[in-house]
Amino acid sequence: MTLQNSSDAFRSEYTDHSAPHPLLRVVDIEKCYGQRIGCTGVNFDLYPGEVMGIVGESGSGKSTLLNCLAGHLEPDQGEVLFDTRDAGLVDTVTMAEPERRMLSRTDWAFVHQHARDGLRMSVSAGGNVGERLMAVGARHYGQIRDEAIDWLGRVEINETRIDDRPSAFSGGMQQRLQIARNLVTGPRLVFMDEPTGGLDVSVQARLLDLLRGLVRQMGLSAIIVTHDLAVVRLLADRLMVMKDGHVVETGLTDQVLDDPQHAYTQLLVSSVLQV
Amino acid sequence: MTDYNFAYLDEQTKRMIRRAILKGLAIPGYQVPFASREMPMPYGWGTGGVQVSAATLTPEDVFKVIDQGADDTTNAVSIRKFFQATAGVDTTEETDKATVIQTRHRIPEAALNEDQILVYQVPIPEPLRFLEPRETETRKMHSLEEYGLMHVKLYEDIARHGAIATAYAYPVKVEGRYVMDPSPIPKFDNPKMTMPAIQLFGAGREQRIYALPPYTEVVSLDFEDYPFEASKADHSCELCGADDSYLDEVIVDDQGGRIFVCSDTAYCTARQAAQQDTPTPQAQEAAV
Numbered sequence: 001m002t003l004q005n006s007s008d009a010f011r012s013e014y015t016d017h018s019a020p021h022p023l024l025r026v027v028d029i030e031k032c033y034g035q036r037i038g039c040t041g042v043n044f045d046l047y048p049g050e051v052m053g054i055v056g057e058s059g060s061g062k063s064t065l066l067n068c069l070a071g072h073l074e075p076d077q078g079e080v081l082f083d084t085r086d087a088g089l090v091d092t093v094t095m096a097e098p099e100r101r102m103l104s105r106t107d108w109a110f111v112h113q114h115a116r117d118g119l120r121m122s123v124s125a126g127g128n129v130g131e132r133l134m135a136v137g138a139r140h141y142g143q144i145r146d147e148a149i150d151w152l153g154r155v156e157i158n159e160t161r162i163d164d165r166p167s168a169f170s171g172g173m174q175q176r177l178q179i180a181r182n183l184v185t186g187p188r189l190v191f192m193d194e195p196t197g198g199l200d201v202s203v204q205a206r207l208l209d210l211l212r213g214l215v216r217q218m219g220l221s222a223i224i225v226t227h228d229l230a231v232v233r234l235l236a237d238r239l240m241v242m243k244d245g246h247v248v249e250t251g252l253t254d255q256v257l258d259d260p261q262h263a264y265t266q267l268l269v270s271s272v273l274q275v
Numbered sequence: 276m277t278d279y280n281f282a283y284l285d286e287q288t289k290r291m292i293r294r295a296i297l298k299g300l301a302i303p304g305y306q307v308p309f310a311s312r313e314m315p316m317p318y319g320w321g322t323g324g325v326q327v328s329a330a331t332l333t334p335e336d337v338f339k340v341i342d343q344g345a346d347d348t349t350n351a352v353s354i355r356k357f358f359q360a361t362a363g364v365d366t367t368e369e370t371d372k373a374t375v376i377q378t379r380h381r382i383p384e385a386a387l388n389e390d391q392i393l394v395y396q397v398p399i400p401e402p403l404r405f406l407e408p409r410e411t412e413t414r415k416m417h418s419l420e421e422y423g424l425m426h427v428k429l430y431e432d433i434a435r436h437g438a439i440a441t442a443y444a445y446p447v448k449v450e451g452r453y454v455m456d457p458s459p460i461p462k463f464d465n466p467k468m469t470m471p472a473i474q475l476f477g478a479g480r481e482q483r484i485y486a487l488p489p490y491t492e493v494v495s496l497d498f499e500d501y502p503f504e505a506s507k508a509d510h511s512c513e514l515c516g517a518d519d520s521y522l523d524e525v526i527v528d529d530q531g532g533r534i535f536v537c538s539d540t541a542y543c544t545a546r547q548a549a550q551q552d553t554p555t556p557q558a559q560e561a562a563v
Contacts, residue, residue: 097419098419101419101421105423120406120427123427123431124431124434124435126430126434127427127430127431127434130427130430131423131424131427132423134423134424134426134427134430135421135423135424136423137423139426139498139499140498140499140500141430141433141498141499141500141501142500144430145434162434163434163435
């Protein structure tokens with residue numbers, strides 16, 4: 001199935017109020033870098049508890065799209081509607097900056113490809129996990145530390161490492177620490193940009209296993225950008241395939257991977273090396 | 276000296292600095308950018324404080340300069356002489372006689388009053404600087420009141436040292452709004468910052484001025500279970516016996532001998548003089 005809805009058709013489809021409420025609704029997002037297209041004509045809904053994968057080759061606009069959704073880049077047009085706790089669906093693109101930054105500290109989380117981008121390397125593991133708690137007003141050291149210990153345990157980092165700096169951690173541990181740091185405030189939507197990139201396969205497998213557990217336990221919604229089809233096979237419910245800034249195919253993960261329709265998706269699926 | 280304008284700086288520059296000071300007073304704790312001038316002394320010697328003093332002084336003012344509490348150290352002496360020469364104002368070492376006090380790293384022990392102005396020399400005005408190197412980002416954090424990071428620093432202190440080990444430049448929150456660097460004063464002085472005198476902060480190299488109007492609420496940041504504590508060396512002054520003043524540790528020989536003395540020399544001298552006049556212990560207490 002190919003998705004090239006016009007935005008009008010897309011809107012009218014969702015005026016039906018009996019449908020369950022989406023957590024995130026993306027309407028006709030476009031971002032250009034001068035003459036070059038970053039991504040264009042992207043529409044989708046993400047429902048609570050759903051994990052959506054975005055795959056495509058390098059330069060296909062995956063990361064541009066993710067950064068637009070997470071508020072790191074301002075899209076040239078389109079809406080990113082998020083189901084806020086108090087006001088329902090609100091366009092986060094036009095939202096006031098303090099509110100958007102508040103969202104990104106509380107209801108959103110962003111896991112970077114390189115843990116170094118998402119961690120404070122000069123601050124201990126405990127401080128890294130506690131930062132979001134302190135940012136939303138936690139002022140009790142003992143409670144912050146207990147919470148940090150709890151979260152280090154959940155991402156399988158030994159409690160004794162709590163006062164070590166991330167620079168003393170291995171790549172896999174740094175990535176797990178970054179995840180703990182992001183999930184500590186109980187976000188509802190997690191953006192992940194190549195969460196397993198740069199890790200060796202056994203560490204990848206462990207991280208994926210952990211992520212899958214956390215996503216299911218906490219009922220998280222997530223958008224995962226990756227070029228690794230195995231990652232989306234494991235984690236994602238739905239899949240969006242991008243090429244040259246356009247969405248060329250969407251559907252259930254198994255459906256898209258097992259029965260690819262678009263020529264590019266067929267190429268992508270057949271390019272995976274078999275061991 | 277007729278070769279210089281009063282207090283060295285030209286009138287236009289003083290007006291520019293006064294505008295920054297007024298803006299700073301209107302928004303307590305907010306760092307106002309200003310066009311800092313080259314001064315005839317190196318950065319780090321108090322160019323910010325000197326410019327603020329120059330813009331504040333009037334011919335009737337009595338000027339006092341302290342450096343780490345002392346009136347007689349190089350920095351204090353040279354700045355005092357500078358204004359003696361360029362402004363011809365009276366100077367004093369007695370805290371209660373001064374109307375403008377320029378200070379580096381201390382607040383005088385004697386309580387200040389509403390007729391006095393305290394001018395601080397500030398090396399790095401941005402309290403978030405070592406946590407967030409980008410100026411654009413720290414400005415945004417100030418404007419959006421995102422101060423969680425400041426507590427991360429205190430958290431790190433407790434995690435590493437078992438207590439909040441920050442002993443000077445201890446971050447404060449001003450009137451429940453701006454987080455401010457009180458300049459590198461010892462945290463012993465933090466509780467004194469809610470005071471009747473006007474407090475002006477000048478950072479020459481960083482080109483920032485900020486200010487606290489009289490009686491501004493200044494709260495030191497802390498955790499509920501690790502409350503702020505104004506600490507000092509657990510001794511009394513070797514020279515005057517004061518047990519309520521901030522003390523310097525002085526090494527007196529090469530045998531490991533050391534004594535503790537008041538860092539505020541004016542306070543210590545006044546106490547010693549009072550003790551010589553009135554030798555009985557009861558009278559001593561009364562004189563203090």
